[in-house]
Each structure stands twice: as C-alpha cells, then as structure tokens.
Amino acid sequence: MGRDSYDEQLDRLTGVLATMSRDASAAIRTASTALLDVDRSAAERVLAGDAVLDRLRAEAEAMIPEVLVRHQPVASDLRLVVCALRIAGALERMGDLAVHVAKVVLMRHPVGVVPEPAVPVLTAMAGAATRIADKTTVVLATRDRLDAMQLGLDDDEVDAAQERLLSMLVTDWPYGVESAIDLALVGRYYERYADQAVNVARQVVYLVTGTIRL
Amino acid sequence: MGRDSYDEQLDRLTGVLATMSRDASAAIRTASTALLDVDRSAAERVLAGDAVLDRLRAEAEAMIPEVLVRHQPVASDLRLVVCALRIAGALERMGDLAVHVAKVVLMRHPVGVVPEPAVPVLTAMAGAATRIADKTTVVLATRDRLDAMQLGLDDDEVDAAQERLLSMLVTDWPYGVESAIDLALVGRYYERYADQAVNVARQVVYLVTGTIRL
Secondary structure, three states: OOOOOHHHHHHHHHHHHHHHHHHHHHHHHHHHHHHHHOOHHHHHHHHHHHHHHHHHHHHHHHHHHHHHHOOOOOHHHHHHHHHHHHHHHHHHHHHHHHHHHHHHHHHHOOOOOOOHHHHHHHHHHHHHHHHHHHHHHHHHHHOOHHHHHHHHHHHHHHHHHHHHHHHHHHOOOOOHHHHHHHHHHHHHHHHHHHHHHHHHHHHHHHHHHOOOOO | OOOOOHHHHHHHHHHHHHHHHHHHHHHHHHHHHHHHHOOHHHHHHHHHHHHHHHHHHHHHHHHHHHHHHOOOOOHHHHHHHHHHHHHHHHHHHHHHHHHHHHHHHHHHOOOOOOOHHHHHHHHHHHHHHHHHHHHHHHHHHHOOHHHHHHHHHHHHHHHHHHHHHHHHHHOOOOOHHHHHHHHHHHHHHHHHHHHHHHHHHHHHHHHHHOOOOO
C-alpha cells in the first residue's frame, strides 16, 4: 500500500467517482440503443458492463476508511466522505437501472419493446436521461453549482415524458397489457435513473456550498 | 452542544437508525392497509409521516462529522460510519416507497386499486414486506447475523409474489390497462422496499462480521 499524500488519495477517490459517472452514462446510452433499435448485443453489453460499476463502488467505499484513518480529518473532509458515499451509491444504482432497461429488451427480443406510437416519447425520455448523465459527469469534474442546477430542467423533462407515456398507455393502447406494463416499468427506470443523477449533482453542490437545495 | 462521550454519541446515532426503522416499518404497514382496505385516511397518514423519516436521515448524517471530528477514529469506527450512512439512506428510501404505494391509493380513491382476484397476491406481498421490515428493526437492535440471513427468504417471497402478480396481469386481466399498470408499479414498490430492507440487514452484518455476503 502506497504512502500517498492526503490530497493524492482524495484525487484518486474523485477519479473513481468520475469513472463511475462516465460508465453510468455509457450504460443508459447503450441501454437506450438496445431499447429503441431492438439491439440485443447492446443490451448484453449493458449487463456485462455492470460488474465494473459495482466494483468501482466497492473500491470507492474501501478507500474512505483508509483516507481518514491516517489523518486527523476536519469537518469538511468528513462532509466530503458523506457526499462521496452517496455519490458512489447513486452512480451504482444508475447502472442497475440501465441494466433493468436492458433486461426488458432481452426478455422480449426479437420482439421490440417500443411500438411505433411510443417511439417519440421514449426517445425524448432516453435523450433527457442521457443528457442528465452527461451533465452529471461534467458537474463532478467542474463542481459548478450552475451546471448542477440545470439538471433539474432535464429531470422535469423526464418526468413529463413519463406522464405522457402513462397517459398514452391507459388511453386506447392496442398492443396489450404486457406491452403497457413493460413500458410503464421502463419509464419508471428512466425516471429513477434521472432522479439519481440529480442526487449526484445535489451532493456535489452540497460539497461545494454546504447547502443542499438545487 | 453537549460534550458527550464517543460511546454516547454512537448510541444516539444507533437510536436514530432504530427509530427510522420502526417508522419505515409502520409506513409500509399503514400503506398496505390503505391499499387493501381502500382506506384514504391511512394513505394520508403515510404521506404525512414521511417528513419525519427525511428529518431523521438528515439528523443521522449530521451526527457523523460531529462524532468523528472530535475523535481520532479507528478503522472500525469508519466502517460504522459507512454502514450508518447506507442504512439511513435505505430506511429513508423505504419510507418513500411506502409513500408511492399510498399515492396510488389516493389517486384512484374512492375506487380501489386491488380488484378481488389480486387481493391474495397483494396480501402476501404486503405481509412479506412488513415482516421483512419488522425483522430489519430487530436486526438493527440485535445485530444478529442469523436474524439477518432470514430476511433473504422473505425477500424471495416478495419477488415470487411480484412474478405471480405480473403473470396474472398479462393473462386475461379484465380490469383494463390502467389497473394493470397501477398494480405492476405497486408490486415494484414493494419489491424495492424489500430490497432496501435486505440492504439494511446486509449493512448490519457487514458491521458485525466485516464481510458483506448474506
């Protein structure tokens, strides 16, 4: 085990979180390709990639006692720790939610999950979720409070798309109950994914400003 | 601010988590009453009670820097902190999921969400979820590894009930797509609630044994 300086250790921790964020973003992007292009191999890549996020989360968590125990931490270090743990947890969960989307694709393949009339709303939802994930990655790097606040708008877009999707499903949906349930759950996974991304940004803002409102 | 001993501070932290666990358990019990008895006031109680869980989580998190900064923490203390944060997060989320169930009830009231044929499976699901929550409260108090391992069985029961529910919904469900979606989502909320309760138990086991497998 190296005898790195405290700052080097914190940099490494932040680096792991940044990698996790990029991976969580790639996961939802690939899952959305799987969903909208009925692409089985994309879905399988999402499943295969998830172990990396799980491992990185464990790595981030394992670093923390190590970082703190060798140093006399001050309150702001400990706040960093609380935030880092929440961020790692949220990013791992984002990966899980991308996996849930991919699993629905695999379960129905070669039949597609998204019938023609639902393509626009799912495309909008996937687009907004991916944008949020990308911005989250940026926020983690820049720690810019204004970047973080923008995420709320994209999150509203995901919620609005989920509302549109649900009303479409309950008014004269000709593709059957199974299809409606699949889509309602897929919409829910995107919604939760976006919520978690906003959580990440919120933690970053908390880290920077000491207050948690976005 | 008091100058309590380290042990007293840890006891207070554990006490907050125990209270959260009892509240999260009460929330799913009340939400299940709301769902199965079409009881509007029960649903409203779940919504009203959720702020307490949110506040307790914030309280638990706020304690942690305070506990650590005054002391030279050792590795096991820091492990406790990582666990306490995850436990507080999971318990707050359990409360949120009970709120989601209650909101579906309120949205459809005075119409019931659970048509007659789905009553047994939802009753089983609610019963298993409530049992898990109660056992989680016990595990938090006893830190008994065997108690914690039992939770896996109840969790399997929730998952199996969700499977039964979904197959019921997709094979000749005469109550319409909206009802099917409501129930699929309600089932999902119970499933996630149970997952989070198992997470709590897993953290407790990790705290006691240093390994995380259940």
